Amino acid sequence: MQNRQTIQNVFAIDFDGVLCDSAGEAGTTAWRAGGRLWPDWQGPEPPAAYLGRFRKLRPVIETGYQAVLLMRLIHDSMDDETIEREFSERCARIIEERGCSSDDVARLVSQARSDWIDRDVDDWLGRHSFYPGVLDAFTAKAEHDPVFILTTKEERFVRTLIDSRAIRLPGSHIFGLDTGRSKEDILDELSQRPAFREARFHFVEDRLQTLMRVASRSSLDHILLYLAGWGYTTDHDREQARAIPRITVWNAASFLDV
Known part of the structure; x- marks a missing residue:
């Protein structure tokens, strides 16, 4: 032994x-990726109130693409309790209604993050701690x-x-x-x-x-x-x-x- x-x-x-x-970066990347799905999401930065709620609700996310779906629920003014209780089901519903797949959303997240790094890596790094x-x-x-x-x-x-x-x-x-x-x-x-x-x-x-x-x-x-x-x-x-x-x-x- x-x-x-x-x-x-x-x-x-x-x-x-x-x-x-990485919650701040993830919320911002989610907003930018989501703008490809919902054109009414304007500008490179989410509203401050959205990002504040995103930080609070970050524990519900298991994998990256879900950040976009969480931001969608926040945009739709869903209350925190419902998001925490029904997050998986709500994510599946958004995917179905939008007519895309989780892989499609994941690719949008990856591209938004890559674009950010290519444009200003120091800004991207600075959104992490x-x-x-x-x-x-x-x-x-x-x-x-x-x-x-x-x-x-x-x-x-x-x-x-x-x-x-x-x-x-x-x-x-x-x-x-x-x-x-x-x-x-x-x-x-x-x-x-x-x-x-x-x-x-x-x-x-x-x-x-x-x-x-x-x-x-x-x-x-x-x-x-x-x-x-x-x-x-x-x-x-x-x-x-x-x-x-x-x-x-x-x-x-x-x-x-x-």
Whole structure:
């Protein structure tokens, strides 16, 4: 049996809502992408009141294209409670009524973001912020242990952001939307690599539903699960997570403290 001191730790970490607060950028990109679907959305910036509500409701979003649909619901003056309760169903209804697919909306988001970066990358970068202390802990851990980013954002956008902070992370350690794979599948693949078979795996995520999907897969029973309690979590999420023995709720001060 390995001595505790010799066991390797491997970290798989979500990006948005764990390392980076991108809500302002996401809301603005959603507005610009949505302008291709609804021409009455005028100008490059959403109304300030829309963006304020978008920030508050950001926890309902699981993947990028849904930002456009959230902005649509805000534009339609739907109340917060209904959005939080019925978000998935409302998204499906918008897609059906507009006669497009989620892939169509995702392409519009990608194009709007690419156009913004090409036009003014400094402005785009400036719409993001990294959580105080969290980025330092991530950078320090990545110097000594295998660290992977698992995200629903496109890999090239994550790379642009971490390069702006001079973080050294191999390209092969970023798994984004481009893979077309779930985080559960990626964790399965990583944990089965020969180099990591004896390792202790840690997965840090800000969406409780994602952690619960991982917990429900028997092949991932060995993965240690953490809910990032800063970012895009809600009080209800944190309360639920604390009632699940397998999930540890981390605050920014305890992030990666293992």
